[in-house]
Amino acid sequence: MSAATLRIALVGNPNCGKTALFNQLTGGRQKVANYAGVTVERKEGRFTAPSGRVLHVLDLPGTYSFDATSPDERITRDVLEGNYPGEAPPDLIVCVADATNLRLHLRFVLEVKRLGRPMVLALNMMDAARRRGIVIDVAKLSQRLGMPVVETVAVRRDGVRALIAQVDGEVPAAGPAQADDPASRADLHEEVRALMHDAVRMPRATDALDDALDRWALHPVFGLVILAAVMFLVFQAVYSLGKPMTDAIAAGFDWLGAHVATWLPAGPLQSLVTDGLFGGLGTVLGFLPEILVLFFFILTLEESGYLPRAAFLLDRLMVAVGLTGRSFIPLLSSFACAIPGIMGTRSITDPRDRLATILVAPLMTCSARLPVYALLIGAFIPSRRVLGLFNLQGMVLFALYAAGIAGAMGVGWVMKRLRGDKSEHALLMELPSYRLPQVRDVAIGLWERTTIFLRRLTGVILALTVLMWFISTFPAPPPGATGPAIEYSIAGYLGRALQHVFAPIGFNWQISLSLIPAFAARETAVAALATVYAVGGDAGSGLGQALAAHIPLASALSLLVWFAFAPQCMSTLAVIRRETGSWRVVMIAFGYMFALAYVAAFVTYRLAVWLT
Ligand SMILES: Nc1nc2c(ncn2[C@@H]2O[C@H](COP(=O)(O)OP(=O)(O)OP(=O)(O)O)[C@@H](O)[C@H]2O)c(=O)[nH]1
Numbered sequence: 001m002s003a004a005t006l007r008i009a010l011v012g013n014p015n016c017g018k019t020a021l022f023n024q025l026t027g028g029r030q031k032v033a034n035y036a037g038v039t040v041e042r043k044e045g046r047f048t049a050p051s052g053r054v055l056h057v058l059d060l061p062g063t064y065s066f067d068a069t070s071p072d073e074r075i076t077r078d079v080l081e082g083n084y085p086g087e088a089p090p091d092l093i094v095c096v097a098d099a100t101n102l103r104l105h106l107r108f109v110l111e112v113k114r115l116g117r118p119m120v121l122a123l124n125m126m127d128a129a130r131r132r133g134i135v136i137d138v139a140k141l142s143q144r145l146g147m148p149v150v151e152t153v154a155v156r157r158d159g160v161r162a163l164i165a166q167v168d169g170e171v172p173a174a175g176p177a178q179a180d181d182p183a184s185r186a187d188l189h190e191e192v193r194a195l196m197h198d199a200v201r202m203p204r205a206t207d208a209l210d211d212a213l214d215r216w217a218l219h220p221v222f223g224l225v226i227l228a229a230v231m232f233l234v235f236q237a238v239y240s241l242g243k244p245m246t247d248a249i250a251a252g253f254d255w256l257g258a259h260v261a262t263w264l265p266a267g268p269l270q271s272l273v274t275d276g277l278f279g280g281l282g283t284v285l286g287f288l289p290e291i292l293v294l295f296f297f298i299l300t301l302e303e304s305g306y307l308p309r310a311a312f313l314l315d316r317l318m319v320a321v322g323l324t325g326r327s328f329i330p331l332l333s334s335f336a337c338a339i340p341g342i343m344g345t346r347s348i349t350d351p352r353d354r355l356a357t358i359l360v361a362p363l364m365t366c367s368a369r370l371p372v373y374a375l376l377i378g379a380f381i382p383s384r385r386v387l388g389l390f391n392l393q394g395m396v397l398f399a400l401y402a403a404g405i406a407g408a409m410g411v412g413w414v415m416k417r418l419r420g421d422k423s424e425h426a427l428l429m430e431l432p433s434y435r436l437p438q439v440r441d442v443a444i445g446l447w448e449r450t451t452i453f454l455r456r457l458t459g460v461i462l463a464l465t466v467l468m469w470f471i472s473t474f475p476a477p478p479p480g481a482t483g484p485a486i487e488y489s490i491a492g493y494l495g496r497a498l499q500h501v502f503a504p505i506g507f508n509w510q511i512s513l514s515l516i517p518a519f520a521a522r523e524t525a526v527a528a529l530a531t532v533y534a535v536g537g538d539a540g541s542g543l544g545q546a547l548a549a550h551i552p553l554a555s556a557l558s559l560l561v562w563f564a565f566a567p568q569c570m571s572t573l574a575v576i577r578r579e580t581g582s583w584r585v586v587m588i589a590f591g592y593m594f595a596l597a598y599v600a601a602f603v604t605y606r607l608a609v610w611l612t
């Protein structure tokens with residue numbers, strides 16, 4: 001080991017603030033949230049300590065013990081034991097413990113100590129511990145444990161000073177390694193009790209506010225009512241807060257597009273700029289506010305500590321449909337994007353539960369679908385008040401999300417029947433303390449979302465939009481052609497060929513065509529429709545109106561339902577393959593979702609045609 005660099009690893013029970021410490025030390029932007037199992041991969045960062053020494057910091061998934069059973073916990077164990085491929089064991093282990101919950105967290109500290117490696121204990125959440133009147137005799141604890149102990153507050157900028165000073169100094173000597181057998185593990189419990197007795201004074205009462213809130217939040221009836229109300233309000237807010245901003249952006253782009261068009265000579269370049277860039281990309285960009293409003297609520301909920309309660313409430317229902325309460329948080333993250341959701345299933349111990357969760361995660365409506373929904377809802381569903389209070393468009397949006405959830409439950413139930421599984425696993429899940437969201441974490445989360453969105457927009461969506469514009473413009477119609485020019489383009493031919501598949505569910509050739517780029521990034525369906533209609537000369541008065549004029553209501557409803565279920569995302573399929581290591585699972589996922597989407601869209605279309 002050179003003196004100039006030091007490799008440290010942050011370990012500890014889930015939800016004790018390892019990632020918050022990591023971010024504070026390295027200036028990183030890893031996801032922090034108030035539930036167990038947020039971090040499921042090893043993440044690396046670095047910073048330069050005041051002495052000039054460079055510290056490499058590893059953030060690891062939380063783990064309760066070394067009897068690791070879930071895939072994410074195994075990563076932590078392997079890294080510490082030096083079994084992680086291509087990585088030497090860390091020079092110094094920083095074991096993080098939640099100071100408000102030492103009775104639980106010290107057990108793992110003792111387990112890590114048995115590895116006999118240089119180690120420091122960080123008592124995190126000291127702010128919360130002080131607030132609750134918990135008194136910790138740090139000197140005594142350090143002496144009894146035989147390792148340096150520092151206090152930290154990972155959510156405050158100056159809350160990691162003591163830790164930095166500690167890791168910047170001498171590396172503490174390692175204690176003796178101890179054998180790790182079941183008998184000696186039983187002693188850990190006694191050891192924790194003795195430590196608690198000697199070094200920690202806990203107030204008698206637990207947190208009264210948490211208990212009072214939980215009486216409502218975990219109530220079998222009111223709890224569900226509260227959960228439903230929270231979800232419903234979120235979707236109302238997406239509309240009432242996001243929509244005005246979206247409209248303003250769209251108006252701005254129309255204005256800009258019209259002006260830019262006057263500076264360009266008429267011809268392909270003008271068409272590319274106005275139809276492709278302003279029409280296509282501008283329309284997608286306009287949906288950013290809605291996405292951010294949705295994320296504001298998801299991030300706030302994640303930080304509040306409410307989500308594990310919701311998981312707990314829904315556990316019985318989820319077990320009935322072949323999932324578990326543990327699936328709840330991965331499924332909820334899939335509202336952002338199925339990819340982190342599918343990766344989040346690593347914290348599910350039972351492999352069959354994990355597989356079931358992976359298979360249904362793509363049915364949760366990801367944020368890339370929001371522009372498609374918002375566009376079609378805006379064009380086809382009147383913006384009416386219902387019961388003088390709720391917005392009809394917001395209600396339809398809520399219904400589409402609900403359709404995804406109901407679909408997931410149905411599929412889970414069928415899979416459970418197919419595998420003849422009668423086993424039920426009790427949900428063991430820690431309920432964290434309620435916490436006011438940190439402005440910084442919410443801001444980081446929104447910023448991350450914005451950059452991801454803009455990167456997609458200027459990358460894959462831009463490329464596909466230009467491609468769509470190109471195939472809709474060329475080749476030019478032959479001399480003497482009578483129909484609209486676009487019908488003679490590559491896009492026209494391709495769309496009509498595809499339409500054979502999709503005509504039964506009511507899609508015209510333009511919609512059928514837009515499904516191709518949507519496979520790479522779903523939002524592109526919007527850009528593609530915008531471009532195709534604009535090139536066809538139909539979008540003069542806005543894409544919404546053009547769609548309303550050219551697509552019957554029944555087809556629009558069918559398209560919405562299609563998007564709720566269809567397996568239209570390459571990256572999701574790729575991540576399923578990576579996480580399960582099986583092409584068969586990918587085929588099953590693709591096949592069942594395609595069938596489900598097709599049948600559901602077919603039924604919707606026929607019903608709508610019949611009713612209208
Ligand atoms: N009040 C207070 N909250 C903290 C502190 N450190 C972290 N938190 C909050 O605790 C929660 C968990 O923090 P994370 O950093 O995600 O915890 P983690 O240990 O990385 O969790 P996993 O990745 O699930 O193992 C978040 O809501 C943080 O905002 C602290 O020192 N004080």
Ligand SMILES: [Mg+2]
Nearest residue numbers: 018019038039
């Ligand atoms: Mg973490």
